[in-house]
Amino acid sequence: MRRILRALDGATQAANVAGSLLILVLMALVGLDVAGRNLFGAPVPGVPEMVTLSIVAIVFLQIPQALRAGRMTRSEAVPGWLSRRAPWAGRMLETLFDLLAIAVVWVILRSTWPIFTRAWDRGEFIGALGDFTVPVWPVKATILLGCALLIAQFAARILRRWAGGAA
Amino acid sequence: ETYNVTVAAGHPPVFRWVRMISEQFIPTVQAGLEGSGHTMTFSEQYGGAIAGVGEELEAVEAGLAEIGTCQALFDPAKLAVQNVTYYTPFVSDDVRQVATTVDAMHDDNPDMLRAYADNGVVYIGAPIGIDDYLLMTNFPVDSLDDLDGRKIAAPGAAINWLSGTGAVGVAGNLTTYYNEIKTGVYDGVIVFASAALPGKLYEVAPHITKFGLGAQYAGSLCANEAWYDALPDEVKAALEAGADAAMQWYHDDLESFVEIALTKMQEAGATVTEATPEMRAQWADGMDNAARVWADELDAQGRPASAILSAYMDAMRAAGATPLRDWDKE
Amino acid sequence: MSPFDIGLIALAAMFGTVLLGLYVPVALMVCSFAGVWAIKGSPLLASKLLALAANDAISSYFFGVVPLFVLMGFVVSEAGLGRDAFDVANAMFRRLRGGLGVGTVGANAIFAAITGISIASAAVFTKIAVPQMIRHGYAPRFAVGVVAGSSVLGMLIPPSLLLILYGILTEQSIGDLFIAGIGPGILLAVFFAVGIVAMAIFTPRFVGRPDDVDDGALRPAEMLRKGLPIAGLIVLVLGGIYAGIFTPVEAGAMGAIGALALGFAMRRLTWGKLWTVLVDTGMVTATICFLIIAAQMYSRMLALSGVPGGIGAWAAGAELGFWGLMLLYVAIVIALGMILDSSSIMLILVPLMLPVVVPMGIDLVWFGIVTVLAVEIGLLTPPFGISVYVIKATLDDDSITLADIFRGAAPFALMMLAVLLIVIAIPSVATGLLPGR
Ligand code: NA
Ligand code: NA
Numbered sequence: 001m002r003r004i005l006r007a008l009d010g011a012t013q014a015a016n017v018a019g020s021l022l023i024l025v026l027m028a029l030v031g032l033d034v035a036g037r038n039l040f041g042a043p044v045p046g047v048p049e050m051v052t053l054s055i056v057a058i059v060f061l062q063i064p065q066a067l068r069a070g071r072m073t074r075s076e077a078v079p080g081w082l083s084r085r086a087p088w089a090g091r092m093l094e095t096l097f098d099l100l101a102i103a104v105v106w107v108i109l110r111s112t113w114p115i116f117t118r119a120w121d122r123g124e125f126i127g128a129l130g131d132f133t134v135p136v137w138p139v140k141a142t143i144l145l146g147c148a149l150l151i152a153q154f155a156a157r158i159l160r161r162w163a164g165g166a167a
Numbered sequence: 168e169t170y171n172v173t174v175a176a177g178h179p180p181v182f183r184w185v186r187m188i189s190e191q192f193i194p195t196v197q198a199g200l201e202g203s204g205h206t207m208t209f210s211e212q213y214g215g216a217i218a219g220v221g222e223e224l225e226a227v228e229a230g231l232a233e234i235g236t237c238q239a240l241f242d243p244a245k246l247a248v249q250n251v252t253y254y255t256p257f258v259s260d261d262v263r264q265v266a267t268t269v270d271a272m273h274d275d276n277p278d279m280l281r282a283y284a285d286n287g288v289v290y291i292g293a294p295i296g297i298d299d300y301l302l303m304t305n306f307p308v309d310s311l312d313d314l315d316g317r318k319i320a321a322p323g324a325a326i327n328w329l330s331g332t333g334a335v336g337v338a339g340n341l342t343t344y345y346n347e348i349k350t351g352v353y354d355g356v357i358v359f360a361s362a363a364l365p366g367k368l369y370e371v372a373p374h375i376t377k378f379g380l381g382a383q384y385a386g387s388l389c390a391n392e393a394w395y396d397a398l399p400d401e402v403k404a405a406l407e408a409g410a411d412a413a414m415q416w417y418h419d420d421l422e423s424f425v426e427i428a429l430t431k432m433q434e435a436g437a438t439v440t441e442a443t444p445e446m447r448a449q450w451a452d453g454m455d456n457a458a459r460v461w462a463d464e465l466d467a468q469g470r471p472a473s474a475i476l477s478a479y480m481d482a483m484r485a486a487g488a489t490p491l492r493d494w495d496k497e
Numbered sequence: 498m499s500p501f502d503i504g505l506i507a508l509a510a511m512f513g514t515v516l517l518g519l520y521v522p523v524a525l526m527v528c529s530f531a532g533v534w535a536i537k538g539s540p541l542l543a544s545k546l547l548a549l550a551a552n553d554a555i556s557s558y559f560f561g562v563v564p565l566f567v568l569m570g571f572v573v574s575e576a577g578l579g580r581d582a583f584d585v586a587n588a589m590f591r592r593l594r595g596g597l598g599v600g601t602v603g604a605n606a607i608f609a610a611i612t613g614i615s616i617a618s619a620a621v622f623t624k625i626a627v628p629q630m631i632r633h634g635y636a637p638r639f640a641v642g643v644v645a646g647s648s649v650l651g652m653l654i655p656p657s658l659l660l661i662l663y664g665i666l667t668e669q670s671i672g673d674l675f676i677a678g679i680g681p682g683i684l685l686a687v688f689f690a691v692g693i694v695a696m697a698i699f700t701p702r703f704v705g706r707p708d709d710v711d712d713g714a715l716r717p718a719e720m721l722r723k724g725l726p727i728a729g730l731i732v733l734v735l736g737g738i739y740a741g742i743f744t745p746v747e748a749g750a751m752g753a754i755g756a757l758a759l760g761f762a763m764r765r766l767t768w769g770k771l772w773t774v775l776v777d778t779g780m781v782t783a784t785i786c787f788l789i790i791a792a793q794m795y796s797r798m799l800a801l802s803g804v805p806g807g808i809g810a811w812a813a814g815a816e817l818g819f820w821g822l823m824l825l826y827v828a829i830v831i832a833l834g835m836i837l838d839s840s841s842i843m844l845i846l847v848p849l850m851l852p853v854v855v856p857m858g859i860d861l862v863w864f865g866i867v868t869v870l871a872v873e874i875g876l877l878t879p880p881f882g883i884s885v886y887v888i889k890a891t892l893d894d895d896s897i898t899l900a901d902i903f904r905g906a907a908p909f910a911l912m913m914l915a916v917l918l919i920v921i922a923i924p925s926v927a928t929g930l931l932p933g934r
Contacts, residue, residue: 019783020775023564030565030750034743041316041335048338051561055786058564059555062783065776066890071784072520073886075899079518093517101523104530104547111548122468124244128324129464130254130457131338136244143551173801179666179848214666214844216800217546222553229545231537231801340558342661343744345672351741365668 005159008152012064015149019061026054046132053126053139060146064153091161098154105154109147116140169206170402175232176213177220177241183361183421184236184295184386185213187413192293192388195412199405207402227391228287236295237288237389240323246282247465248475252383253324254458255476256300257451257491258483262382262425263418266296268482269384270414276478278471288389289396292410295387296418297359298425300325300380303372304355305348308440311449317354320344324457325357328380331453341366348372361421364428369437375429378442378450379491388413451491458494500536504802507532511795511836515880522791525881529794536801547794554793555786558746559613559658564782565749566612569756570621571774573727576760579625581723587633588715595697595704597633598643599690601626605647606686609654611734611748613661615876618651619644619887620781627892636705637897639696641888642905646689648884649873649913652839654682656738656745659872662840663865666847673862677927681866681920688912696908726763730755784890788883789838796841805833809849819857823921826850827871831914834875838883842872863920866927870917877906877913 029047037043066072083090118124119137127133174193176185193209200207212218218226221241226232239249252258252265259265273279273290283290306313314332320339321329329336337353344356348371355372357380363369388410395403433439442450458476465472473495480495507528514524526547533543573579583600590596604626605618612618622644630640652659655675664671697704715723734752737743743751760766799805812825826846833842847868854864876884885902920926 016776016779019779020772023568023775023778023782026561027565027568027750027753030562030747031754034747034751037318037335037337038742041318043335043337045338048340048558048561051558052556055561055563056552056556058779059783059786059790062779063787066780066784066787069780069893070895071780071890071893073522073784073788073889073899074520075515075518075880077518077898077900078516097519097523100527101520104523104526107530107544108526108547108551111544112551115548115552122244126244128243128253128326129247130324130327130460140552179844181666181668181848181851210801210803212800214848216844217797218549219553222549225549225553229549230539230542231546231549231797342665342671343746345670346656346675347741347744349672350739352744365670367670367672370670370672 001159001163005156008149008156009068012068012149012153015061015145016065019058022054022058022061026051046127046134049127049132049134053134053136057139057142060143063146064149067150067153094161095158098158101154102151105147105150109144109151112140112143112147116144168204169208170233170398171208171210172234173210173212173217173232175216175218175223175226175235177215177218177223177236177238179214183417183424187293187417187420188236188388190413191416192409192413196405196409199408200402203401203405205399205402205405207405224286224288224389227389230391230394232391233394234291234388234390236386237283237290238295238386240383240385242386243323245286246386247470248279248282248472249384249386250324250461251458251472251475251479252381254327254461255480255490255494256325256328256381256454257379257447258381258480258494259486259488259490260299260377260379260382261488262296262298262421264483264486264488265382265384266294266414266418268479268486270294270387272475272478272482273387276475278474278478282470283389284392287392289392291388291390291395291406293388293413293417295385296421297383297385298361298421299377299382300357300359301363302355302376302378302380303358303363303368304374304376305372306354307374307438308376308442311446311453318352319355319357320347320353321357324461325380327457328357328454330455330457332450344368345371360425360428360432364431369432369435373437375432375437375439376442377439378447447491454492456492456494456497459497498535500802501804501807503532503535504799504804507795507798507802508804508836512880521881521886522788525788525791525795529791529798532798533801536798546797550794550797551790554790560786560789562746562749563614563616563786564778565753566614566617567620567781568774568778569749569752570617571624571778572753572756572760572766572771573621573730574624575770575774576756576763576765578727578730578756578759578765580629582727583626583629585715585720585724587629588720593694595693595707597626597630597635597707598639598693598697598704601630601643602647602650602686602689602693605644605650606654606682607731609650609652609682610656611731611738611745611752612651613656613658613745615648615651615873615884616785616887617749619648619884620785620891622648623888623891627888634706634708636703638901638905639704640905641892641897641902642907642909643689643693645877645882645884645888645902645906646909646912647686648887649876649909650682650686652873653678653685653866653869655679657869659839659843659869660865662843663847663868666843667851667861667865669861669865673931674865676930677862677866678869680926680930681870681916684919684926685870685913685916688916689909692908692912726759730759781887781890785883785887788886792838792841792881796837796845799837800845805837805845806849809846813849813853819859822853822857823867827867827917827921830868830871831874831878834872835878836881837875838881839872839875842875843868860924860928862931863924863927867917867921870913870920874910874913874917877903877910879903882906 033044033047125133223235227235239246314334326336462472477495586600660674
């Protein structure tokens with residue numbers, strides 16, 4: 001159990017690292033585009049398209065780690081009060097919330113799958129043919145990956161909550 | 168029977184191609200259904216309320232909307248062959264001619280309709296024509312040499328049009344043209360008159376040169392395939408009549424507005440110059456044949472772009488257009 | 498049950514679940530899914546709406562640069578440039594009660610001239626200003642309130658993504674809109690500054706105890722040493738935009754590159770620190786963009802229910818005269834601001850109002866400024882207040898709760914309302930700088 005959770009955290013961290021690197025790449029791309037346009041009259045083609053795609057990838061690569069690090073937005077007043085007054089009820093409420101989250105992220109994962117397979121099968125792209133195009137399937141794949149990690153992290157919260165020190 | 172129909176458009180209703188839905192399409196459809204025993208009520212979801220620009224086709228395919236503006240221009244992967252006009256500049260500056268031709272191709276060319284069927288939607292008409300693209304610059308253009316080294320913004324595939332001119336093509340966006348020309352990020356744009364006037368582009372780029380880059384086709388109304396197939400014939404006929412009325416209204420309104428736009432921009436101090444035939448020929452001859460590259464790439468994906476390219480060029484020549492380049496024959 | 502009723506229930510459900518402590522994006526997604534299912538009678542359709550929004554809602558060039566603006570701010574903070582800037586501000590305003598708060602507002606007004614999005618302002622100044630203000634004795638709640646309040650300047654002072662969006666919706670010149678945003682932006686900054694000083698004098702318990710220990714004036718050389726780097730960065734970014742070297746959208750990347758270069762040149766940044774900054778940038782970006790995706794799902798569900806359209810159509814048809822219509826409009830925008838994100842409110846309401854305000858001869862540029870001011874109040878109001886959420890995500894400090902930040906921001910929301918009423922009463926505050934009006 002502990003090994004599985006550690007592996008999950010490792011995978012979450014790795015996705016997070018990939019997202020951070022992507023931010024650096026974006027910065028460099030825009031910088032090169034500006035320099036190319038002004039200094040050499042040669043803009044880097046496709047930078048707007050790359051930026052458009054990357055932001056989606058960055059979000060889905062990093063949201064699982066944001067949850068793990070306790071960064072996801074919520075109002076803690078009621079859960080905090082409940083866990084002080086009635087710890088068991090507090091844990092039940094939190095578990096219900098995690099289950100809801102798993103369900104709704106699963107819905108997104110499940111309904112993004114056909115979008116991914118179609119993008120893959122048909123070689124869907126953004127950009128203008130003849131100038132610059134990028135395939136969109138890698139981004140769809142990161143949405144799937146991010147949703148899967150997010151579901152696993154919500155499940156891990158339930159495990160850690162009820163298994164106590166054992167996990 | 169009563170049909171509840173959601174209509175989706177990513178653009179807000181100040182755009183003519185959204186207004187044509189409320190002003191003509193819906194009333195005509197409802198009038199056509201009178202006495203048929205069917206009624207149709209519409210829920211109009213514009214301005215990205217349920218689908219953004221370029222996402223309408225997906226929303227219609229999913230069934231979130233029954234009808235939508237399928238914007239080939241903003242969805243070039245799914246409606247790839249429909250973008251044929253953007254790869255064939257210097258064909259015709261007559262927007263009605265371009266729109267009618269593309270519309271007619273949807274009637275009798277199965278290759279055109281396949282792109283819709285592949286995405287679970289049906290073409291119902293009302294083609295959105297875009298008036299002749301102009302070159303608007305903050306410097307006078309007396310010869311093509313004046314473009315050398317200048318940064319010119321162009322939308323999407325139109326960036327290919329700048330190849331061979333010596334200008335630096337920058338991917339641009341209508342919404343930010345004004346400020347970016349003003350600060351000097353670009354020295355000019357390729358844009359159409361009906362957008363240049365409301366965007367006040369003549370203030371920052373007052374030198375308007377008509378090269379006859381060409382009018383374009385941007386998209387059409389489409390419907391969810393499963394929903395449409397289940398409709399009785401008289402309802403389908405009413406939708407078609409609505410689309411025809413919308414097309415008529417749209418192009419009447421657009422053509423008169425283009426006249427107004429050019430006049431008003433001149434009154435505001437802009438200069439409108441017709442490029443000489445030599446300048447036009449020089450630009451056209453210097454271009455790469457992007458249509459060829461485009462068609463070959465799509466052909467390789469099993470999409471019949473070469474066939475569409477020839478069909479479109481033939482249809483335009485038959486309609487009396489005189490293309491500066493025969494993009495399909497090179 | 499009619500779609501309208503379902504929409505109303507979905508509103509109540511969102512309020513309820515967020516207050517109970519469900520993660521805000523999860524609450525929005527669950528309500529959207531259940532709402533569309535109920536309206537359209539198909540869970541499959543509901544799941545498709547969620548998927549399309551997840552894939553498309555933030556897939557744009559404008560959202561793409563959010564992490565770059567955040568990165569610039571975090572590098573500035575990590576390299577200690579923010580702290581230097583605040584030492585300078587503190588020395589300059591040391592005789593003023595609440596001087597550091599005033600300095601934060603001023604710095605935010607300057608930063609607003611390079612960023613088009615309030616999210617970036619909120620993230621950057623949470624890093625730069627909040628720790629310094631707390632270090633100097635301000636109450637944490639007040640410190641975050643100042644940052645939340647002044648973050649709205651980011652979208653009022655040009656460049657502004659919201660004004661661009663309004664310009665597209667109404668075919669108004671974006672250049673005119675930008676110029677019209679300057680007056681109200683400065684007025685709002687002045688209101689904030691005066692309000693901070695007044696609160697420091699009259700409500701010291703709310704503000705905290707800014708240290709009276711006068712460190713003395715900084716020697717000019719010291720002032721230069723501390724002030725020059727950050728001033729140089731601002732000049733680089735502002736100059737780059739206004740000299741036409743890069744666009745406001747590209748400014749985030751150019752600023753980040755500049756800040757990195759400065760940080761390494763001054764030997765204040767190490768590869769290790771850079772890595773921490775990058776990870777932090779990613780998590781804040783992800784948290785906020787995930788929220789925006791969820792808010793888009795919710796907004797699309799509400800649009801299908803017809804609730805916002807119904808309310809807007811009712812207001813549009815109410816025939817209230819100028820002041821009645823304006824006040825009702827502002828009230829509706831503020832009410833929607835509690836639950837929807839800024840762009841959704843504009844997309845839904847502005848097209849509805851246009852046919853009403855145009856025949857009244859209302860100046861659409863002025864109407865745009867009124868709209869943006871009213872919409873931006875929603876950044877500070879619970880339960881869905883994106884500036885407050887950004888601060889919470891950036892702060893990563895459990896001792897400051899969401900409720901604390903909302904309370905701290907409340908006086909600033911009220912000051913915005915005051916400025917909004919002034920702009921409605923005296924349109925020339927907005928349109929005075931425009932030639933020919
Ligand atoms: Na700004
Ligand atoms: Na709010």
